[in-house]
Amino acid sequence: MTEKLLRVLVVDDEALARSRMATLLGDCRNPAACVAAQAAQAVQAMEHLQHQAFDVLLLDIHMPGTDGLQLAQALRDLSLPPALIFVTAHAEHAVQAFELDAVDYLTKPVRLERLQAALQKAERYLQTRGALQGDTQPQDSIIIQDRNRTERLPLTEVIYFKAELKYITVRTAARSFILEGSLNDLEEKYGDRFLRIHRNALISKRAARALERHHDLEEGDGWALRMDGASELLFVSRRQLAAVREMLAAQ
16 A cells, blocks of 8 residues: 655745755655645745645744744634644744644754654644544643653543642553643543543543452552553542443443
8 A cells, every 4th residue: 555645835934944854854754755845935835825735834933024933823724724843943932833733843953753753743633633524522632841842742642630749640551741730620621521530530531441449558448440551540539430430331
């Protein structure tokens, strides 16, 4: 089977930067990508976007006239915008970039391995969006600050949120992240997909597997919930036991 080639629009006011990005894209293999068009400024980029379909937009931020952040804001008016990846020499705009629905944020000079990882994120984003087309439920995500990097984590990858002292552990099948905030705020915002099972735990309904009897010195005799993608058990409070059983019965 022939793998799909990601069609990329490269937007950068420096010709050398566009040329280097084209070379890097030519070396990408998983997924493979090609430069379908280039633009030196935002107005030209929008003309391309209005007349061509692109899978990915590699976008510089600091450009004469309309900058990359303003162009990213304008993308929201498109019915099916490309996956957005910022490529810039300035790291300080990362949080604002992710608020504009960027799937990744690369700082120059870009390494091939880092570009390849960004394209993989873009590919997953496009696949998820394709699967959700026609679904009125939004594809929500949370912004994670991790080791001097900012990234967008889709809620579909979250197994549970667990309060730990002054922070929240965000557990995925691959790893855990640290998040500032409160479980109450997360429950209020995402209560349609997550269930509070304990004062310190908010779990993904889709990842819940089974209730098990369990004994713990602190919790005493009670019930714990086993989750897909995580080996550890999560204790269920007596108060929430009926809601957990109802959720499992509805699956």
